Amino acid sequence: MKKALAILLSTVTCLPAMAAEEINIYSFRQPFLIQPILDDFTKQTGIKTNVVFAKKGLIERVKREGKHSRADVVLTSNFSALMQLESMDLTQPIKSDAVTKNIPASFRDPEGQWVALTKRVRNVYSSKERLGKLDALTYEELADVKYKGKICTRSGKHPYNLGLVASMVAHHGEAETKSWLEGVKANLARKPQGNDRAQVKAVKEGLCDLALGNSYYFGKMLQDEKQKPWADSVYINFPNQTNRGAHLNVSGVVLTKYSKNKENALKLIEFMTDNKAQNMYASMNMEYPVKPGVALSELVASWGEFKEDNLPLSEISKYRPLALKLIDEVKFDL
Amino acid sequence: MQSLLSLSKWQVFAWLIGACLSAPLAFLIFESLQGDSDVFTHLWDTVLWDYIYNTLVLIAGVLLLSCLIALPLGWLTAYCQFPGKKYFEWALMLPLAMPTYIIAYVYTDLFDYAGPVQIALREWFGWQSPDDYWFFDIRTLGGAIVMIALVLYPYLYLIFKTALREQSFKLLQASQLMGMSPLQSFFKVSLPLARGAIVAALALISMETMADFATVHYFAVSTLTTAVYDTWLGYYSLTAAAKISGIMLLFLFVAITLEKISRKNTTVHERQSAVNDTHLYVLSGKYAWFASIYCIVVLFFAFALPVGVLVSYSIDYFDQAWNSEFFLYAWQSLKISLWVSVIAIALSIIVLFYQRIGEQKSKALPGRVSSTGYALPGTVLAIAVLLPLTLLDTKLNEWLEGTTFEPGLLFSGTIFAMVFAYVVRFYAIAQGAVEASYVRISPSLDMASQSMGKNFAQMLTSVHIPLLRGGILTAGLLVFIECMKELPAALLLRPFNFETLATHVFQYVSDEQLELASISALFIVLVGLVPLYFVNRSMEQHNS
Amino acid sequence: MSSLSLKNLSYQYDGQKVIENLDLEVAENEIVCLLGASGCGKTTTLKAVAGLLTPQQGQIVIHGKTMSDNTQFTAPQHRNIGMMFQDYALFPHLTVAQNIAFGLSKFNKADKQERVNEMLELVHLSEFSERYPHELSGGQQQRVAIARALAYKPNLLLLDEPFSNIDAQVRFQLINDIRQIIKDQKVSAIFVSHSKEEAFAFADKLAVMHQGKIAQLGDAKTLFEQPACKEVAEFLGQGIYIPAQAEDKCDFTTSFGRVTSTKVCENAQGAGKIYIRPAHIQLENGETNDVEILQSRFIGTEFIYQIKVADQAIEVPVESEHALNINEPVTFKIKPHAVNFFS
Known part of the structure; x- marks a missing residue:
């Protein structure tokens, strides 16, 4: 049978x-x-x-x-x-x-x-016209009140942002990260939306001056006929070069x-x-x-050398669930 | 005795179908009972209320807007004669073939701050920054409401128009002679009489809205669906995700119950159906213009504009967007949609047949549990479908151990999983459409057929099915088009190297580069139009 | 002033003339029946009066107000007309009381309630006010329909085959009741029917329609006894034509002997035909065999014989005591009556 x-x-x-x-x-x-x-x-x-x-x-x-x-x-x-x-x-x-x-x-x-x-690096893009190159920028500064209404980003729950927030928790602890998130949220030009390219596009159109985005998007935009003007309107900045290095x-x-x-x-x-x-x-x-x-690639090399955050990924990864909770708590996306 | 025996056979069929179609949900609930609820408490304390609020506003908004769009259209096309009506009547169903994730993308591209419309306005008026002027923000709850309503209104339009057609003209003539204007007659007679149909359509729309993820995600509007995704795929907590699905099912249950109640009240009335041969009102002058323009405006925003944008993308990006695999993708989409339509309709007929001939109190239950898959968001449903299927596969492999044949993932790893998931998801649509036809078949026909010595199967095939033709066609059309558009379940459950048009489009949409898949997107719409054309023609021939 | 006046009314549908140059006057408080076979244009005329369709030509005047002519058209809702439909068209989602109150939108709440009660009493349905139409019998539904149509005091009442769904046993009782109600309410009415029995019982005047025109207008007796044309004669009762020669205006010769008319036939001249109804036929066993008996049946007080004479079939009643012996020759005789002669 x-x-x-x-x-x-x-x-x-x-x-x-x-x-x-x-x-x-x-x-x-x-x-x-x-x-x-x-x-x-x-x-x-x-x-x-x-x-x-x-x-x-x-x-x-x-x-x-x-x-x-x-x-x-x-x-x-x-x-x-x-x-x-x-x-x-x-x-x-x-x-x-x-x-x-x-x-x-x-x-x-x-x-x-x-x-x-x-x-890939979690970069911060700045408007050429309105802010110029920001070599000394840190992720921490994004919560600074001087950038009020000037920041664009995708959803806080996207793995790329979640990874960044987890690394903030790993470096600064829960409480400090939460107030940092609140600060960033208060500085947002609009509710988190779109992907990383859309943030650069928003800078080009004048909606905001600073945008969080992964490094490779910048290169890909420069290669795309339609998107090149967006990328041309911003500088790519590697944050935290004076201390721990940029988040990877x-x-x-x-x-x-x-x-x-x-x-x-x-x-x-x-x-x-x-x-x-x-x-x-x-x-x-x-x-x-x-x-x-x-x-x-020649293009990527032209952005220059930079310092990487050396904290092991497995260490950062431990704080991911906490990062997600904090994002919910400050209602980052709402 | 003969009849008793054959009845129990139908009962077994119906319950079997009910069990199969509700298995994914049952497994999901069972899974959720094990495990902790920390995440749920956390959500409860933080964002859950915002999500519930957004979900309710979204549903209420979509329903309201759908009514505003579809009710006047249904009335105009059912009762009035005006220029172009013959074409508008079927063209107004076209937006059904437009997936929400495409229309949302196109509109965002157009009306975003960085989109051509706002750029043009800024250039024209010399505005410099967003502070200089006000423009509506498309990526909002309001934007999501408009997008979803634009593609879902045809459900209400279709069902409402059919209901109006079945109302006797004489009632409206009587009302008019008693001093009511056509508009007053609409509110005092047509609308209350069509209430059952309207509620049924609104229940469908609210379930679709609740299950939508692509649009709300794209518009960054957090709803309960977002919460399910977050908890499952962010917190990796099946328990919390299942609990939130539970809240959504509660909404669904309320929707279905409302629909049943209102249908119960109208069953007596629905028997008086009438065939009205001519138009009730002939519009002329400004009214005729107004009617035509209204139809054109709806068609423009819900169909012509997004299709036009897709066409322009296709022309600009033709070299990158052209792909000789399209025909294969289209064929695979078509094939799976046809299979699902046929299976869903066949199952719904069996379940409804038992509901009609059964004598047990529980006879309505198989139909009800079978419909529960509809409100589950696609990815949740896909994972829920995997639960019983992988179990089945494991058991089968254990059982066949030692034979030469090792089936592997016979159910969950093949196209079977996709078809099953689609059937679970869209069964409710098929049942709704067929049931609407079923209640109109007089019970005395059953008695007549039985008295002439027909058994149940003969009664079903030679009496019911021919009379259900209209309902079956509508069901087939709706299920087919939904299958063409369905994305998350297809994405997750497909076998290796299996692409449908929707999954092909999605890999670009997910990278916000729809331009590169614009031709495939057009294909989805075009293939969806094929059954629309045939069903419409077949219904017209039937009517004349 | 007449309640309704139609002048030269014409209506075409799909290029076919349904009503053609129709004239009709309905006096105050008068019930006129439009009588005719199906397709004669009677229902179309009714709809034109109601404003449910637009005539291509002609004038409709209700109570001195022109509702429709070549330059203007009043919408149905502004005509103040009551209408009773063949299937009553009661609103299934409204109770009896709500149905009756439907047309009373211009009344205030108290007046509305009072009027509804008044109408319910009039049609003896007070205890059914909260019921829904499908919970009532056919006769009760009909009474709701008439109450609803009369509640808002229309200028004119239109009735479209209102009695065709009623059982034969109670039909004439209902016809009487409703006629009484209409008369009490002092409203003019037009009534459409294809049954002459209903028309005779219900209407003051009958207008027999044929091919979109009114063939004859008059009271029942005039129409029956002095039909203006063959169509009217045939419609008002079964009969056969017998070839006849007019001797003078009261005297006719036929192959069945002489026939004397009880009235003067103005048109009697030369050869023609006379229209004979069953009541004017006398059958008896005699010497000549004039007819072929096709069938006979006994219905109590009389026998009905289906006979064939002059190549036409007709049923003739004969009282039981004069029953025929069908094996013997049967003689056909014509009784003296008001002869209808057609040349």
Whole structure:
């Protein structure tokens, strides 16, 4: 009976037979951002890549699918998703000498449960016309009353802002961060909305003078015909250069606990941490590569050297839930 | 005995359907009972009341605006003759095919401070900064209300117009002869008589509004849906998320109950349906102009303008936006939408049939529990769907262990999960539309058919289904179009490398670059228009 | 002053003439019935009077006020007309009292209540005031409809086949009741029907319509006895045509013998036909066999014989005591009566 059903099921279902030379990817990043890298990987290794992209819920999906999950790797766009996957026991150590060699220890889990692929800075953009370059700016200053009605940002609950707030908690503690958040909220030119590009656009149009935004958006806007005038209207500033350095976020990858194509997955992760892919991240997506020595894109390099906040991501990540609570408490988005 | 046996068969079918369609929600509630409630208390103390307030204002605003748009349109097209009416009558349904996340994007792009309209105004009047003038802010609760109402009003329009058509002209003539103007007759006769239909439509609209995430998120308006996302995907607390879903279900329950109550009061009246062959009022002069212009204005803002903007994006960004995969995406969207429409309608007919022939007190229950998926926001529903499906997969794999065949994620990892989620979500629409037709079939037809020796199945296929034609077509149309637009469940549940038009568009919308997917967005609208055209034509032929 | 005056009224629909050059006068407190087969234009005439459709030509004057002519058109709500519909068109969402009060928007609250009570009493429905229409019998619904139409004291009452949904047993009682109510309220009425029995019982005057025109207007007896044309004669009662030769204005020869008219036939001249109704036929067993008996049935006091004569079929009653022996020859005789002669 069981056998009969098994045969029946195997004939009627249109389950794609899983070829050995395949790898399945759950991605929080838009396919158009990573496809060239994946294509290059396939060209080099002959391993086919299958992608499911979603902005939300992929972690739940991996969790629910359990040991039958077909996902081999998960690509994330921020560090909290990496930590979450790890803490929910959905990952397995990435055991690869190549990866260990490519990526500095602070950008991977000690056990290899996750590996960062690219770095992005939480920059502050300032209006060329109205504020000029602000080399000495700090995140703390954003709460200063002199910027009242001058700041634009996306939702406080977006992972990028959440990461920044968590790092503030890590450095200053809960109470101080809360009053800082209240200060920033009081300085907002408008309710948090839109993405990082939209904030720069608002500066260009004169709605505000300061905008929080990730570094790579600036590069991508400069490359887009329509958006170039927006980017041209602002300076990119790296905050806290006089003290702890600018806050970093990372995109990264995990190897799933029940990966069925572990060999191939490891090959992909190695590929992504190696020169070629790191170079592509740098030149196409305007991100900072994690592998030391990989050249920045010319444009990104032109923004100059800067000091990074060295607090480990895993440390910052601990304060994420608290950061979210504080944002709710001050009703940052409302 | 024969009849008893066959009745219990229908009962089993109906309950089975009810159990399947409510399983995701049941699992969600069960999950939520385990775990702590710290997060919920925290939300309760901080932002939850703002969310509830926003949700209520949003729903109330959308309902009010939908009424303002749709009721006059329904009345004009049902009773009046004016220039262009023949075209307006079906064109006014077009906005249904427009996804909210697209219309919201387009309008923001146009009316934002940094958008072309405000820039042009600033250049024209020489204004320098936002302090120099006032302009409405589109990314607000009010903006969200307008956007959602613009695409949801067709529900009310369609249902209200049908209800008016079924009212006897004589009642309005009587009212007019007793000294009431056509407008007074509308308020004193047409509106109260169509109350049941209006409430049904408003219940649909409020559920859709409650489930909307894309628009409110884009407009940075925090509602209960936002809260569900935050708690689940930010605080990683399923318990709190389920509790908030519980609050939303309470709203839903109130909406459904209101609808049932009002329908109960009108069942007696609805039997007097009439076929009115000609127009009641022939508008002329300024009234005719006014009617035509009103239709044009609604069509312009709800359809022509956003489509025009999409077309202009497509032309400007043609090289980047053109993609030969479109036809594959369109085909996949079409296929899945057709499947879901057929399944949802078939299931709703079985459930409603049992509701009609059943003698148990609980006969209405399967229909009610089956409709609960409608108000769940897409991503929540998607995860809720994964709960029973992954369990099923795990059990199946355990059971088949040792055989040569390892099914893997047979249910949750295939297109089955998507179809199931869509059916759970849109079943309520199908049931609503079919039920509206069902109450109009006289019970004596059942007796006649039984007395002539037909069994239940024959009665269903040879008597009920032909008579349900109108309801089935409407249901098919609405479910199909909703499926074409549906996003979050598709995004999360799709198998590898499976793209629909909506998921393709979303990867660009999520990066605020709809321009690059404008052609796909146009495809969504165009493919949605196909059934609109056929259903409309089929209904017209049926009427004439 | 007449209550209603229609002059030269014409209405076309889809290029077809439904009413053509119609003239009609209705006096104060008079009930006129528009009688005719379906499609004759009677309901269209009623709707034109109500203002529910716009005639292409002609004039409608109600109580001296012109409602509609080539230059003006008064909307239905400003005509102050009461109308009773075939299916009553009671508002299903309103109670009996609310239905009656519907047209009383110009009354203040107390007056309104008083008028409603008055009307409820008039139609003997006081205890049903809070019921909904679907909870009433057909006859009760009809009384609500008449009360509703009369409540706001209309200048003119229109009734569109109001009795067609009523059981035959109670129909004539109701017709009498409603006629009495209308007469008491001193209102003029136009009544549309295709049943001459209802018309005879309800109306003061009958206007027989044929192909969009009024063929004849008069009281029941005149119409029946002196139809102006074949159509009127046929509509008012079943009959057959017998070829006849007019000897003079009161005397006719037929193949069934001589026929004497009890009235003077002004148009009697030469060869023609006379219209014979069943009441004017006498059947008896005799020497000549004039008719073919198709069927016979006994209904108590009399036998009804369906016969064929002069190639036409007709049913003729014969009292029981004069029952025919259908195996014997049956002779056809015409009784002396007011002859209708058509040349």
